[in-house]
Amino acid sequence: MSLLVDMARSHLEVTTINYNTALSALRKVARWQEALLVTGHLRERGLDPDWVTYSEAMGALAFGDQTRSALDLFREAKRRRLDDVADARAAVACFNIAISVGARDQNWYDVLGSLADMRQRQLELNVFTYTSAISACERLDDWQAALGLCAEMAERAVELDVRAYSAAMSAHARCELWQRALEMLSDMAPRQLEPDLDCFNIAIDAHALNADPQGGVGLLREMRARQLEPDVVSHNSIINAFEKRSLWEEAMGMLPHMRQLRLEPDSISHNAAVSACAQSAQVQKALDMISDMHEQQVEVNTKTYTAAIHACNRGEKFPTAMNVLASLRQLRLELDVVAYGAAMSACAGCSDWGKALELLQEMRQKQCRHGLVAYNAALDACAKGGRWQHAMSLLEESHRQRLEPDAISYNTAISAFQAEGRWQGAQEVFSEMCMRRVVPDSVTFANLQGCLEGPEGRSHSFFARQMSLMGEQGLQPSKDMYSVAISATLRAASSRTRGAPGAAG
Structure with missing residues (x-):
């Protein structure tokens, strides 16, 4: 900057090129404050910045994490209608x-907007353009858009570098194209x-998404053969793969193995191991793992305790699950929709x-996104507590919330009537189920059968009517449904025979 000022004072001609050279030097050392001063000085001198000025x-600014200022300069450059052809490379860089x-x-x-503008200006998208755009899609969880950009790269025969491969691999893995x-x-x-490490970690994660821990372990060996040391992320993906296969012992065994390699397992490592225990209903192991996390001062979070609650639920240790929930609250951790x-x-x-x-109401008050899973769980609690009126209210409310109840929702609502044998109420739920074109399954008919066996169950033609109703709505009963219906009809016929005069003894 001082050299440019001295040149001006000496009445030497200072051009935009001189300023661009200074900006290039400042960019290389990430001195963004001085870069802004130089850009301002250029304007004060009455010189016209070009695409090179703006790109440098x-x-x-980008190196200095001054994203807003960088975008402000970019918008200014576009307003100036600079020559895209003369400085095409610098324009693409901007x-x-x-x-x-x-x-x-x-x-x-x-x-x-930038991608569309580049195409409109007929600027050539290069590997950096695509890689940055794919990374943007990744951060926004728009994996289909990322795949579209990958396909466009292939169509244009863009030469990929390691970073581009990493971005493209990540997009394919997240779209389950592992x-x-x-x-x-x-x-x-x-x-x-x-x-590089990122490429291998994405590949190991792809194996994890496919529940293939051995494939991931094989890549760990390949990394070491290439003198590339796996990190905590690499091992976390292996634990996730073990979790998906319900291999809780192997998942837990990865933690001491990581420490042997002088890698400190983090909360993600431990949470995955707790989840693996949950998959196999290893309640005590999951709880012990949480105790170990506290002792080792590893961060525990909502996900940790949610996994432990899942373990208790799978192991049918429901009072213990409620105790875990109480511990979560004592730590003042915020519950999410999964929790x-x-x-x-x-x-x-x-x-x-x-x-x-009460929990469902709490979700509403906190404006927590309460999806169908939460409603179904509350429905189940009401059904098991014999509160069919509350179950029906929840079913109606889920419609108002535009949640589209599924077969689980309707099956649970029908089961609420089962305890008291209220087959007419069950029939109404079933009729609504068919009218909304939700396909009944064998559980639906089993629950209906339970209602018919109750004190109000008197209609032997009930199943025939329900089959007919399904047909009217274009729904095809499954073999399991026919089996349940035939079984119920035979039992009803047998009951009538036993009750007929002179049928026995």
Whole structure:
């Protein structure tokens, strides 16, 4: 900056190119404050900035995490209607930086707008453009858009670098195209590209998403063979894979193995291990794991306790689940929708319908997004507590919330009538189920059968009518449903025969 001022004082001609050179030097050392001063001084001198000016200044700001200032400069550059053809490379660099900082700030408008603008200006999208845009999609969980960009890269035969492979692999893995993600890892070697830690971690995560722990372990070996040390993220993905296969012993065994490698398991590692215990209903192991986390001062969070509640529910230790919920509250941890669902399932196990409704009301007050899982859990608690009126109210409320009750919702509501044999109420629920084109299953008919066997169950033609109703709505009964219906009809016929005069003895 001082050199530029001295040149001006000496009446030497200072051009935009001189300022651009200074900005380039400042960008390389991430001195964004001085880059802003130089850009301002250029304007004061009455010089016109070009795309190079803006790309160098924006680069310095981006390196300094000054995303808003970088985007302000970008918008200024577009307003100036600069020559895209003369400085095409610098123009592309500006757009790439705008896409990159937009991705960092999760500003989808800037990312999409920049891509569209580049196409309109007929600027060539390069590998950096696509990689930044795919990363933006990743941060916004828009994996289909990311896949579309990957396909466009392939169509345009864009030469991929390691970072582009990493972004593309991540997009495919998250869209459950895990096989393609793994193929991309193999594609790198013929292109003389060395996969980095991120590439391997994404590939290991792809194996985890496919519940393939052995595939992930194989990649750990390959990493070491390449003199690339796996990190905590690598091992966490392996634990997740074990969790998906309900291999709780193997999942727990990864924690001491990590410590042997001088890697400290974090809360993600422990939560995955607790979840693995939950999958196999290893209640005590899950609770012991939480105690260990407290002793080792590993952060416990809502996910930790939710996994423990799931373990208790699977092991039918419902009072213990309620104690875990109490511990969660004592730590002043915020319940999320998954935690509420697990807690209400525990209430159902205890037939504590009042507590379930209390939790549902709490979700409403906190404006927590309460989905169908939460309603179904509360429905189950009311059904098991013999509160069919409350169950029906919840079913009606779920419609008002536009949650679209599923077969589980209707089956649970029907079961609420089963305890008291209120087959007429059950029939009304079933009729609504068919009218809303929710396909009944064998559980539906089993619950209906239970209602018919109650004190009010008198209609032997009940199942025939329900089959007919399904047909009217274009729903096809399954073999299991026919089996339940035939069984009920035979039992009814047998009962009538036994009750007929002279039928016995």
